[in-house]
Amino acid sequence: MxxxxxxxxxxxxxxxxxxxxxxxxxxxxxxxxxxxxxxxxxxxxxxxxxxxxxxxxxxxxxxxxxxxxxxxxxxxxxxxxxxxxxxxxxxxxxxxxxxxxxxxxxxxxxxxxxxxxxxxxxxxxxxxxxxxxxxxxxxxxxxxxxxxxxxxxxxxxxxxxxxxxxPKDRQLVFLGFLLHAASAPDRHKVLAELPLLARLAWRLLGRRTFDREYRQVYGTEPNW
Structure with missing residues (x-):
């Protein structure tokens, strides 16, 4: 801690x-x-x-x-x-x-x-x-x-x-880029340090938005 x-x-x-x-x-x-x-x-x-x-x-x-x-x-x-x-x-x-x-x-x-x-x-x-x-x-x-x-x-x-x-309207997508490139332990650590509302926003909206944009850029599904 x-x-x-x-x-x-x-x-x-x-x-x-x-x-x-x-x-x-x-x-x-x-x-x-x-x-x-x-x-x-x-x-x-x-x-x-x-x-x-x-x-x-x-x-x-x-x-x-x-x-x-x-x-x-x-x-x-x-x-x-x-x-x-x-x-x-x-x-x-x-x-x-x-x-x-x-x-x-x-x-x-x-x-x-x-x-x-x-x-x-x-x-x-x-x-x-x-x-x-x-x-x-x-x-x-x-x-x-x-x-x-x-x-x-x-x-x-x-x-x-x-x-x-x-930019506030891009924060969840930027978070997706960080999490996707992180190891599983670091991903957990990053999410654990976020405020509760930010974690909920990521789960409910951010990941879906990031996945869609990742597919557009890379032509494949993000490997979580």
């Missing part, structure tokens, strides 16, 4: 849950794009919109780290400053790749031309590779620093900021 004592260490499992959702879907996107038939504008627009939504979530996640995590770590863990600055630079590189991928996605969505499709797929692959590298380094080197120098309330504030910046 979590406590809020001065000596409690943040439980950083929730960031790994978020990372795993980003990993799964950004990795899948290049092949999904490459599989779109020439002229299939409906499918092209769907995947372009999927990238936009993924990017919205990623941008919010990284902005939260930029505002609430990196400054504290730089202040309290000066020995890790070179690593932290490199990860901040990776955020900038990922933002550049996201901008490129979004531009190529928008072009592809206009007519679903093969050349535009290939550019979008290549941009999505470059973005996924850079993100993989960043997330792995963050998990390997930074989460232990977080546990050493951040308080439980400070860590919770980071998660609360992410939820506050999520």
């Amino acid at each position: 979590r406590t809020d004592t001065a000596h409690a260490r943040p439980d950083t499992y929730d960031m790994v849950v978020v990372h795993n959702a980003f990993r799964r879907h950004f990795r899948a996107l290049p092949a999904l794009v490459a599989g779109v038939a020439a002229g299939d504008v409906e499918r092209a627009r769907l995947l372009s919109g999927f990238l936009e939504e993924l990017n919205t979530g990623l941008h919010s996640h990284h902005t939260g780290e930029d505002e609430l995590m990196w400054p504290l770590l730089l202040e309290r863990a000066p020995a890790a400053s070179a690593l932290i600055l490199r990860l901040e630079e990776q955020h900038e590189r990922i933002a550049e790749l996201s901008t490129r991928a979004l531009r190529d996605a928008a072009e592809f969505a206009t007519a679903a031309e093969p050349a535009a499709r290939d550019r979008f797929a290549a941009a999505a692959a470059a973005l996924a590779a850079a993100l993989d590298e960043h997330l792995a380094e963050e998990e390997t080197h930074i989460l232990s620093v977080v546990q050493d120098v951040m308080t439980v309330p400070e860590w919770r504030a980071l998660g609360e900021r992410g939820r506050a910046h999520m």
Whole structure:
């Protein structure tokens, strides 16, 4: 059970849950794009919109780290400053790749031309590779620093900021992406920490909505 004592260490499992959702879907996107038939504008627009939504979530996640995590770590863990600055630079590189991928996605969505499709797929692959590298380094080197120098309330504030910046009409679908990419124990943990009304909303509406959107994107049933 979590406590809020001065000596409690943040439980950083929730960031790994978020990372795993980003990993799964950004990795899948290049092949999904490459599989779109020439002229299939409906499918092209769907995947372009999927990238936009993924990017919205990623941008919010990284902005939260930029505002609430990196400054504290730089202040309290000066020995890790070179690593932290490199990860901040990776955020900038990922933002550049996201901008490129979004531009190529928008072009592809206009007519679903093969050349535009290939550019979008290549941009999505470059973005996924850079993100993989960043997330792995963050998990390997930074989460232990977080546990050493951040308080439980400070860590919770980071998660609360992410939820506050999520469009309210998409919160249950975003929750579905997180849960679907999580291990069974982590899925149980995430749900157990939600307010009762949020758990009920997920069971009554969220999962059904997520399953429908997952089928649209992936063309298959989500494997729960």
